[in-house]
Amino acid sequence: MSSKVTEITEELVQPILAEMNLELVDVEFEKEGKNWFLRVFVDKEGGVDIEECGQVSEKLSEQLDEQDPVTVPYFLEVSSPGAERPLKKPQDFIDHLNSSIYVKLYEPIEGDKEHEGVLKAFENNVVTIEITIKTRKKEIEIPYEKIAKARLAVTFN
Structure with a gap:
């Protein structure tokens, strides 16, 4: 229903x-x-x-x-969807390049099912996120079909 x-x-x-x-x-x-x-x-x-x-x-x-x-x-x-607006369609990712996002995956990538970072690219159905581990920055590529949920993330600097 x-x-x-x-x-x-x-x-x-x-x-x-x-x-x-x-x-x-x-x-x-x-x-x-x-x-x-x-x-x-x-x-x-x-x-x-x-x-x-x-x-x-x-x-x-x-x-x-x-x-x-x-x-x-x-x-x-x-x-309104609010500050942590969901990213549902490929166009949502394209529209929010260089924004902080949170993604939850169906299966782990780089050992985790959840990642938060800056959306750097969306090309060929692959989402590229730059994450920070301690002081080191690293890019992770996530196939779009492996994303269970995604949303903008509010960050405080």
């Missing part, structure tokens, strides 16, 4: 976002405790504001009421 709801929600929200010059970052449909949440994360260059999220929520809510893809009571949340 969850993947069908997210698919339909993506289809319904795309025209709304295109009209508002916003980008769809992610859609989640998850149960937390006894409640279901349909979360839609949107963004644009410079970030989105609460008014834009409210407009998307209003328009999407109307579409969801018409289509009725969700068979259980749920809460609809439309928001």
Whole structure:
């Protein structure tokens, strides 16, 4: 049920976002405790504001009421992905070159399933991250298909 709801929600929200010059970052449909949440994360260059999220929520809510893809009571949340925005598509990696990122892998590379560093390249479906071990910098190449999750990482210098 969850993947069908997210698919339909993506289809319904795309025209709304295109009209508002916003980008769809992610859609989640998850149960937390006894409640279901349909979360839609949107963004644009410079970030989105609460008014834009409210407009998307209003328009999407109307579409969801018409289509009725969700068979259980749920809460609809439309928001910015925040500072630790997920990187879902290849284009996300290209758009965030030289940013700090965190990746979690399906299997270890260089002895670890988790790496945090600066995104240096995304070419031929390979993500290159520069990590710092003590005072030494090292580049790690990670095939895109081995990434379970990736997001921007907030760092404090």
